[in-house]
Structure formats: structure tokens, C-alpha cells
Amino acid sequence: MNTTDTMTITSIDAITLEADDPQAAAAFYRDAFRLDSQVRTRPADSPTSGFRGYTLSLVASQPANVQALFGAAVAAGATVVKPTEKSLWGFGGVVQAPDGAIWNLASSAKKDAGPATREFEDIVLLLGVDDVAASKKFYTARGLSVAKGFGTYVDFATPASPIGLGLYKRRALAKSVALDAEGTGSHRLLIHSDGGTFTDPDGFDWAPSAR
Structure with missing residues (x-):
């Protein structure tokens, strides 16, 4: 585990996703989610298989926006993992982008308050970790504070x-998006922040701000 830099993390400004076809991946994020600055792409240089150990979420204000984002993602080439539906927590669905990243599109609201748009309020990166307590300690030592947490989940x-950040037990995270938790190889994810260069206990790589 590389921890050569102990700068404090206060902000995640972007992520880089490794893809077999980075240009096509970038086009998908522009067309489906209108993400230019927050999501970067680059060529993949390491093998990967199965669950990559993280999910990304777009949190919208109402179900109609979730449905609009979901439809745009599928039209741009995403694969449906979980169709949109109501739940105890609101409304949402899950897609897999062409590069392999898993996106959870969700709203805590169950009713619409206005016309459908592709607007969203938050982007959240949820890391699937083997030991939530150990990872929580690792990240709080780097300056992050816990907004809420219980058992297998931490929201910083x-x-x-x-981009927001949370931790979830790996197996529970995979289950939440209807996937098997098994997976090997690279996460194919690089997280850009003001916290310097390091690798966390679960192999997630961090790098300086992409700005």
C-alpha cells in the first residue's frame, strides 16, 4: 500500500475510468450524462474481470429525471443491470456503461414535482471494501469526516x-446492484483529489487533482 503523500482530502474533482476504447467511453458520458469535466477516460493497461469493486451514482431530485437519465444511458449504449422501479428508498435503476463501470441512477423521491430533465444533484463514488472499519480509519486519517455511518456503510x-465518497462492504455493494461480488484484476479507476498520490487498503488509486 503506497502512502507516500499524507495531504488532507477535502475534494474529489474528477475520476478517470480506464477503457478498452477510451474515445467511445468519453462519448458515452457526454451523450448520456453530459459529464465532461468530472469523468475522464484513458486506455486500459491492466486486465479485469467481474465486479470492479465500486459503483458510481447520479442522484436526481425526482423519478422522471432518473428515467430520463436511464433512457439516455441505454440509448447511448449502456446495458441494463436493474430496470428502474420504486423501492423503499425511492426510485432507481442500474446500468453498466460500455467501459464496464456500474452506474446507479436514483432519487429518494417517489413522486415527480416537475417536467423530466436529465439534471441531477449529486455524483457519488461508492467504494466496495473488505474491512469497512479499517478503510474508515484510513480515510479519516487523511482528513475526511464521517457524515453518517452504520455497520457496513460510511458516507463521508x-x-x-x-464528487461525493462513501464506503460499503464489497459483497453488500455488489448485491445492491444485483451483481456477484467476485472479481479480479484492476479496478480501472483513478480518483483525483487534493489529497495527493496514494493507494488505499483495497487497491483504489488516488492521484492529484485533474484540473
Whole structure:
């Protein structure tokens, strides 16, 4: 585990996703989610198989927006993992982008308050970890504070960050998006923040801000 830099993390400004076809992946994120600055792509240089150990979420204000984002993603080439539906927690669905990343599109609301748009309020990166307590300790030592947490889940307080961050037990995270937790190889994910360069206990790589 590389921890050569102990700068404090206050903001995640972007992520880089490794893809077999980075240009096509970038086009997908522009067309489906209108993400240009927050999601970067680059050529994949390491093998991967199965669940990559993380999910990305777009959190919208109402179900109609979730449905609009879901439809745009499928039209742009995403694969449906979980169709959109109501649940105890609101409304949502899950897709797999052409590069392999898993996206959870969700709203805590169960009723619409206006016309459908592809607007969303938050982007959240959820890392699937083997030991939630150990990972929580690792990240709080780097300056993050816990907004809420229970058992296998931790949500960090990142009010000024373009991308939010949370931790979830790996198996529970996979189950939440209807996937098997098994997976090997690269996460194919690089997280850009003001916290320097390091690798966390579960092999997630962090790098300086992409700005």
C-alpha cells in the first residue's frame, strides 16, 4: 500500500475510468450524462474481470429525471443491470456503461414535482471494501469526516466536492446492484483529489487533482 503523500482530502474533482476504447467511453458520458469535466477516460493497461469493486451514482431530485437519465444511458449504449422501479428508498435503476463501470441512477423521491430533465444533484463514488472499519480509519486519517455511518456503510462529509465518497462492504455493494461480488484484476479507476498520490487498503488509486 503506497502512502507516500499524507495531504488532507477535502475534494474529489474528477475520476478517470480506464477503457478498452477510451474515445467511445468519453462519448458515452457526454451523450448520456453530459459529464465532461468530472469523468475522464484513458486506455486500459491492466486486465479485469467481474465486479470492479465500486459503483458510481447520479442522484436526481425526482423519478422522471432518473428515467430520463436511464433512457439516455441505454440509448447511448449502456446495458441494463436493474430496470428502474420504486423501492423503499425511492426510485432507481442500474446500468453498466460500455467501459464496464456500474452506474446507479436514483432519487429518494417517489413522486415527480416537475417536467423530466436529465439534471441531477449529486455524483457519488461508492467504494466496495473488505474491512469497512479499517478503510474508515484510513480515510479519516487523511482528513475526511464521517457524515453518517452504520455497520457496513460510511458516507463521508464532502459538501464542497464535485464528487461525493462513501464506503460499503464489497459483497453488500455488489448485491445492491444485483451483481456477484467476485472479481479480479484492476479496478480501472483513478480518483483525483487534493489529497495527493496514494493507494488505499483495497487497491483504489488516488492521484492529484485533474484540473
